Amino acid sequence: MYRPRHKRPGHTEHTPADQVWNHSVSSLRVTVERAIGHWKNWKILATGYRGRLTELTNIIRIITTLEHYRLH
Numbered sequence: 813m814y815r816p817r818h819k820r821p822g823h824t825e826h827t828p829a830d831q832v833w834n835h836s837v838s839s840l841r842v843t844v845e846r847a848i849g850h851w852k853n854w855k856i857l858a859t860g861y862r863g864r865l866t867e868l869t870n871i872i873r874i875i876t877t878l879e880h881y882r883l884h
Contacts, residue, residue, distance in 0.1 A: 815837065816838070817830045
């Protein structure tokens with residue numbers, strides 16, 4: 813298990829070696845977390861919509877509007 817290194821007691825900054833280590837751990841960690849996020853997203857899409865069907869059109873409209881604003 814890879815874990816970031818903490819500052820040593822009495823020090824205000826990381827050593828250069830600790831900074832390099834923490835950067836490499838963060839790079840690995842973000843890749844794994846992104847993959848898990850994609851997996852969860854696809855799992856949600858695979859289960860289907862479980863809410864009220866009368867609300868589905870409003871939810872789709874809201875999501876597409878928010879996505880439109882995000883892209884512009």
